[in-house]
Amino acid sequence: MSPTTDSPSRTLAAFLAGLRYQDIPPAVIARTEDLFLDWFASALAGKGARQIEIIERYAAAMGPKEGSATILTSRKSSSPYFAALVNGASSHLVEQDDVHNGSVFHPAAVVFPAALAAAQDLGKSGADLLVAAVAGYEAGIRIGEFMGRSHYRVFHTTGTVGTLAAAVAVGKLMDFDTGQFLHALGSAGTQAAGLWEFLRDAADSKQLHTGKAAADGLLAAYLTRDGFTGAQRILEGAQGMAAGMSSDADPAKLTDGLGSRWATAETSFKFHASCRHTHPAADALQVLMQREGLRHDQIAAVNTRVHQGAIDVLGPVVNPQTVHQAKFSMGTVLGLIAVHQQAGLTEFEQQALQDPRVAQFREKVKMTLDREVDGAYPARWLGRVEVETTDGRKFSAAVDVPKGDPDNTLSRPELEHKAAKLIAFSSAASDAEISNIIARAWRLHEERELSELF
Amino acid sequence: MSPTTDSPSRTLAAFLAGLRYQDIPPAVIARTEDLFLDWFASALAGKGARQIEIIERYAAAMGPKEGSATILTSRKSSSPYFAALVNGASSHLVEQDDVHNGSVFHPAAVVFPAALAAAQDLGKSGADLLVAAVAGYEAGIRIGEFMGRSHYRVFHTTGTVGTLAAAVAVGKLMDFDTGQFLHALGSAGTQAAGLWEFLRDAADSKQLHTGKAAADGLLAAYLTRDGFTGAQRILEGAQGMAAGMSSDADPAKLTDGLGSRWATAETSFKFHASCRHTHPAADALQVLMQREGLRHDQIAAVNTRVHQGAIDVLGPVVNPQTVHQAKFSMGTVLGLIAVHQQAGLTEFEQQALQDPRVAQFREKVKMTLDREVDGAYPARWLGRVEVETTDGRKFSAAVDVPKGDPDNTLSRPELEHKAAKLIAFSSAASDAEISNIIARAWRLHEERELSELF
Structure with a gap:
């Protein structure tokens, strides 16, 4: 009832609304290109997996025959919702995508599928995509830290928090103001889901979690753009995410070092292909x-x-x-x-x-x-x-x-080697295409548009 | 790891798999027709509302130009996913849809949108739809009771539990066996979401909750049909729904009176247009x-x-x-x-x-x-x-x-009067169409197919 009152959510939203390319240190932009390549290769590595093919079929049955966004594994086009769904699902399949230690959150698997699909749909540039990704990482990591260890005991943070991170990234591509970011967080947070129970049965839910987080976050942002409203304190409110799904939430984490601490660059690359x-x-x-x-x-x-x-x-x-x-x-x-x-x-x-x-x-x-x-x-x-x-x-x-941790990170040659291995693993692209993907990642900040990815 | 072990989830799934039209008492079938009419009118009453028009636009942007299922408010066709999304959103808008007291769950708003969309897509009959709805109500009500009062304090049960109820209804239309119902419950439960925080700001999330519950439940069933697996104990498992979102869950509720107690017929009709x-x-x-x-x-x-x-x-x-x-x-x-x-x-x-x-x-x-x-x-x-x-x-x-409670219920003339008022409220159908909708509801058990709804 007090949309003008200050709150950690609002402070975070105001930071996101004000974030500009030139505010982000060049090293963080470059690291975001590293994260983009690492993600892109991870998403392609999921090609051909049973779970991903099922979700591809679902997208074909429920979505349009063609659209503005690219499904990476099949190279078919669809609407942004289904591109985010399939690309999100495939991103995490081989468990080689990035992770932020402090939040136990895999940002790439949810942020980039949503951001890339929306960037294609909205005709945005590589620089726009990078800013959107940084916004998604900065918000998602802090929200993951806020939700705390008690949350992660039962909930798959990448699924739950990932929904908000994806919404933020897409919202940034839509130039949301503070109020819109609050609505988008509200609509994303109230969709946040993902339980660890599937691990006990080796069930396919992990792909559902990342796919749905990316797609549902995108949905939240698109609805927000058209005027759909959300809770103003979905994170710290009395009946919000922390109230329902955490016993050790710390609101100070939501705003920790905004604008000075770049959580994006704290993200680790995976070296082993395991949890x-x-x-x-x-x-x-x-x-x-x-x-x-x-x-x-x-x-x-x-x-x-x-x-x-x-x-x-x-x-x-x-x-x-x-x-x-x-x-x-x-x-x-x-x-x-x-x-x-x-x-x-x-x-x-x-x-x-x-x-x-x-x-x-x-x-x-x-x-x-x-x-x-x-x-x-x-x-x-x-x-x-x-x-x-x-x-x-x-x-x-x-x-x-x-x-793979920031203080023991992978160099660009190591990242290129890893990406090439990931893509070759699923035969998702030719050697020439792999070289092109790598080259484009390193000049992502200069790319004018993102429609042709291969 | 023990998919053959007995569990409350499995007992519930086995009941759902075995449920046949002839097992359901005629009075329960007739009451389900009552519930169908009451829902159909509620869904139409949402026509023209800002929230619903935003979600209709989203469906038009992200979905196919036409499909096998009907969006009731716009009378456009789409894929079942988007029909379930929009119809689920509109069902609960005027707060006149049904409620089950013991579970504090609004079954119609999530079960019928998913079931009708899938029934249209799969070419099923009115009797098939009724059995599917009963399955969804019986499961959803018991799962709501299982999750308990602590769940409802923070979570909107119709959003969370509704995802599973919708999945069950669609799974029944797909003739799922016990194993498939377990997978569908797993995939639905791990998507279950919906927080009450939005109430404080009068935000639009309630429509998102019912729409997404119907659509995500349908998604869970369609993925299950194609072989996607889910957690076998999403409800009572150590990292399942109750572990994460309840402190007073009672597994005995999941199997309470299966086959003898018809929870569907315990559902109340709303008389006042309020919570x-x-x-x-x-x-x-x-x-x-x-x-x-x-x-x-x-x-x-x-x-x-x-x-x-x-x-x-x-x-x-x-x-x-x-x-x-x-x-x-x-x-x-x-x-x-x-x-x-x-x-x-x-x-x-x-x-x-x-x-x-x-x-x-x-x-x-x-x-x-x-x-x-x-x-x-x-x-x-x-x-x-x-x-x-x-x-x-x-x-x-x-x-x-x-x-409106079962012991003080609405008669068919009272239900017809309520339905006519609901539909007239939003000018969603002509008087002649309203008469036809009512007549079709009363013979739903005989309808061979459901493609033409008006």
Whole structure:
């Protein structure tokens, strides 16, 4: 009833409304191009997967025959809603898209599908897309941090918070003012959904979560543009998101360092093709085995000392039955590292479920809650492993900054290599097209329009 | 990981898979026709409203130019997804659609839009539609009861639970087996969303909630049909709906009386055009004023003794600014009853905000939590009012079964009268068409196909 009253939501909305390209440091713009390429390749890597083909068929049945936006995996056009839906679904399939540690949120998978579809529909430039993406990242990361750890215990933050991040990105492409951003947040937040329960059954919901977050966020922005109103305090209100889905929400997080802290550039790239919660331990095991010169069959037991979130998300996966589930199995990920020295897409497809040595190694791995690791999380994701060898020796290793984190990030050549591998994995583009995609990403800030993507 | 294990979700899914037309008592089938007419008229009554026209434009922009399903308000065709979206949005706009007391859930607004769109798309009969609707009502009502009062305090149950009810109805039209129903529940439940926060700002989210619940439930069923999988225990699982969005969930409610108790027939019709939480007090005030021969200007104060849910939902609305908000203002509703003897659509449009006598009466009304009323809720919605007159007399009145409840239901002539008024309100159909709509509803069980609705 008090739309003019100050609130954390309003402060955030005012920041988003005022954000201009020239306000964003060049390094953040360049990092956003990095994130764009990493996302684009991740989305293409989902091509051909059963879940994605089902959603493509749904888009074909329910959407228009052609439209202003591109479905990346099929290279068909559709309306922006269905392009965001399919591209959002495929972005997260191979689990190689980016992640922001502090919010445990995968921004690219929801922000870019919505922003690219809307940018195509609205005839916007590469620079417009970059500003929109930064707006989506800055808002989504802060909202994820605001919702807190209690939210992530049950809810898939990328699905819930992702709906708002996507709405913000599209709203920025529509030049929303403060009031419109508040309405868009309201309409997005009241659609926010996504539960972790699917992990227990290796069900397909993760693709639904990212696809729907992108599409529903886009929907919220398009409705807002036409005058549809939303709650003014969907985040911190008495019957808002935090009230319903968090017990440790902190409104100060919503406005933390707006305009000075660039959360976009805090986003990590994934190095292993698995759930991010496995990465610190995977890096630490790799360091330990190299340092001590150990082979997998010399190891009798591995104790990974982890934060509670890792136990919540990975704990239910005891005996993985699918490749996707294997990516949420700490034992399988460490088994791939131990036996095959890497846990990339190819190893997951060809070895995670097939190689009996990986399954044997899996049985040797346990997770233990570590107070130090848990205390540092989610700001820092510490890797701590303890290994006992078959001949009774004991070792431990610690990695404080997993590969891909901002302080240990991927260079542009590393990102190009990763992107090329991702796209080649699903045969979604030719080598020449891959080169072109990479070249366009690096000059995204200069691109006048985005209709022809390949 | 144990899809063959017994669970309340599975028991419910097995009941839904086995449900046949001939298993449903004729009186329940007939009541479902009543509910269908009441819904159809409610959906048409939303025609021309700003929120609905915005969503119609969205459907036109994002959907196909034509399709197998009918958007009732515009009489245009589209794909089933967009027909469910728009029809779901319009169903609840005038707040005259049905409600199930025990679950505090409005089944028609979400079940029929999805079921009708899918039935048209799949070429199903009226009898098929009725069975599908019964499946959706039986499941949705039990899931609403399962989620409990704690859920409803923050979440709009019709939005959240409605997504699953819609998925069930569409799944029944697709002849789902037990396993498919479990997947559809999983995919619907992980999309379940809708927060009450919008009430504080009189925002448009209610239309978004019912529209999205119908459309997203339909989406869940269509994906399931094509092999998309969902969590097997989305309701009662450790990271499922109840874990995330309820503190008093009772799994026994999910299977309560399956096959013997017909929850569909427990559904109430709305008599006043306002939030159901106002109805018991409105009925009681009407009884009291008639009994004592009081005029509105003889009344100095009204104390409505209510359940906590009424305070939660109506309490934030102190000074209504829109017709929609007025429907959530206890004082305004009682003011219309006191001054105009009824609180129908026309009174809300023409008097609720305009008539100073209604505003004066509103200021005389307060709500007080009553232990007896609260204890009976949500199974029974008791009306208790205490009135003090300007000359110092004190009266009280009690209504135990508000008009429209199963034990005080609307007859078919009363339903026809209500439907005709609803449709005429928005000029959505001619008198001849209204007669035809009513006649078709009463023979719905015999209809071979549903493509031509007007």
